Each structure stands twice: as C-alpha cells, then as structure tokens.
Amino acid sequence: MNEKDWILLSTLFDEGSITKTAQKLYISQPALTYRIKQIEKEFHSEVIKRSKNGVTFTNEGEYLVNYARTMIKELRKAKDNIINMKEEVHGTLRLGVSSNFALYQLPLLLEGFLAEYPNVEINLTTGWSPKIHELLEKEEIHIGISRGEHHWSGERIVLNEETLCVASKDKLHINDLPKLSLIRYQTDFHLKNTFDEWWQSSFNVPPKVSMEVDRIETCKELVKKGLGYALFPSISLRESDHLYTADLVMNNKKILRRTWLLYRKELLGLNIIKAFVRFTKAFYLASE
Numbered sequence: 001m002n003e004k005d006w007i008l009l010s011t012l013f014d015e016g017s018i019t020k021t022a023q024k025l026y027i028s029q030p031a032l033t034y035r036i037k038q039i040e041k042e043f044h045s046e047v048i049k050r051s052k053n054g055v056t057f058t059n060e061g062e063y064l065v066n067y068a069r070t071m072i073k074e075l076r077k078a079k080d081n082i083i084n085m086k087e088e089v090h091g092t093l094r095l096g097v098s099s100n101f102a103l104y105q106l107p108l109l110l111e112g113f114l115a116e117y118p119n120v121e122i123n124l125t126t127g128w129s130p131k132i133h134e135l136l137e138k139e140e141i142h143i144g145i146s147r148g149e150h151h152w153s154g155e156r157i158v159l160n161e162e163t164l165c166v167a168s169k170d171k172l173h174i175n176d177l178p179k180l181s182l183i184r185y186q187t188d189f190h191l192k193n194t195f196d197e198w199w200q201s202s203f204n205v206p207p208k209v210s211m212e213v214d215r216i217e218t219c220k221e222l223v224k225k226g227l228g229y230a231l232f233p234s235i236s237l238r239e240s241d242h243l244y245t246a247d248l249v250m251n252n253k254k255i256l257r258r259t260w261l262l263y264r265k266e267l268l269g270l271n272i273i274k275a276f277v278r279f280t281k282a283f284y285l286a287s288e
Helices: 003-015 018-025 029-043 059-084 099-104 106-116 129-137 174-179 189-202 216-224 265-269 271-287
Strands: 048-051 054-057 091-098 120-127 143-147 155-168 181-185 208-213 230-233 244-247 256-263
Touching: 003 018, 003 029, 003 059, 018 029, 029 059, 054 059, 059 091, 091 099, 091 129, 091 271, 099 106, 099 120, 099 143, 099 216, 106 120, 106 271, 120 129, 129 143, 129 189, 129 256, 143 271, 155 189, 155 216, 155 271, 181 216, 181 230, 189 230, 208 216, 216 230, 256 265, 256 271, 265 271
Parallel strands: 091 120, 091 143, 181 208
Antiparallel strands: 048 054, 143 256, 155 230, 155 244, 155 256
C-alpha cells in the first residue's frame, strides 16, 4: 500500500459508500474498486463487504484502516519535521476553526498572518466546536480555535470573551420575550444548552418559536426585518446591523462565551506552529 491507498481506506471507512468515496477523492468508481481488490490481493484477505446499505469492513479491513490512519499521521509528522529543519517559516498549517469565529474574525487574522508569512499554506476546516476538538484529538489538525467551554488536555489560550444577548429590530423588554416570536438557528449543543439554561432560569413557560433556520446569518437577516427576536453571541453582531441588543444575565452576572486557541505544547517545536501561536496572541493582545 502507498499514501493514496491509506487515504482511500480511511475515507471509505468514514463514508461507508463506494460512490461517495469516489466523488470525494475525485476518482472513478471502477478505479476505486480496482485499488480495493489490489489491496485485498496484497494482503490475501477480504477487506470489505458490499451490500445495498453500503460498505462494511471486515476485521482485517478495520485493522488496515487503523494502520492507514497511523501511517497518514506519521507521514504528516515527517513532512512537518523535514520542513522545520529549514530556518524560514513555510509549509502547510492545518487549522480547525469554529464556524462563527471563521465567519466573523478569521479572515482578518489570516490576512495579517499570511502577509507576514507568505510562504505558508493554510489547510482550513470549519465546523462547530465539538468537531474541532475531535479533529485535535485525532491529530488531524495542528491548531484549533474553539468557542465555549470544552475539555482539552493540551495548551489553551483565551483569545477573547463576549456576552450573549437578545437582539431585535425594535427595543423590547426581557420580561416580554415569552409573548414574542423567537427565531432559532442551528448551533452547537453547548451554546444551545446555555441559551436553554438562561431561558429556564428566567421564565416558567417555553419560548414561542416562530421560525427555525440552519444559519446564523439567515436568522439575523430575519430579525433585521422585524420578523422576530433571536439570541446571539455578540461576535455575530455589528453596529451596522442596527439592532437593539440586551445582554443575557443569569445569577446577576452577564453570560460570557470565550474563544480559545488550542494546540499541543510539543508542536511548538515546529516553526510554523510557533509563528501562528505567537502572531495570534499578539493580534488579540494588541486589540484589547
């Protein structure tokens, strides 16, 4: 097997489908099937079983998937270390970033970083914070930028913290919220749970949910049209939105949400990691 085979096996295990794997890897289904047969021939073992429900890996196949993922990690480490032997900062930085941070703050951060280190390439994955932690644990990314309180045993630095708030087109009173229309959007479990805890501590009736949308920006546009109110992390709001906002308070304290920079201490031996951590810390300290 080679690197392409490792990636093929790992992707096929995640997707569970020949069709989806072929599409994701930009290869034909016959070519993918041929490579599986060659792997089976090399190891004299059946790797997968196909059915109407997709692909199932045999015990031998699962062993090879674990081997493939280990080899992918080791190859990445080897490439990182070889590049690090040169003095200049260059190579590929694998970042995992919370969706809201990526939408509202990451472009400016990356613009400054790449202006200072033009020989760096960014491999970026965005998603909700639990996904970013999962990628860190699997060592599929070098650095994560996560929001909210999640367990992480490695190094972490607070980049900023913001309030959570209610926002509407017109001024409102918090006590009137149960009678007004709430617009909800999909978000990670931890933020949703925080909103729910605040509501339950403030009211003894459920909210009057009038709309549910998949994106925070869609929700904000609906609020701007006066179609209801919503609960937002303040990172997503700008003065140009012209919305009335009021911070959420629980136990006589404003509810705060932190943004964290997460990484493993041992990776600071890599020039590219050290440079990004140093730059990001300076960027946020300077903006305070």
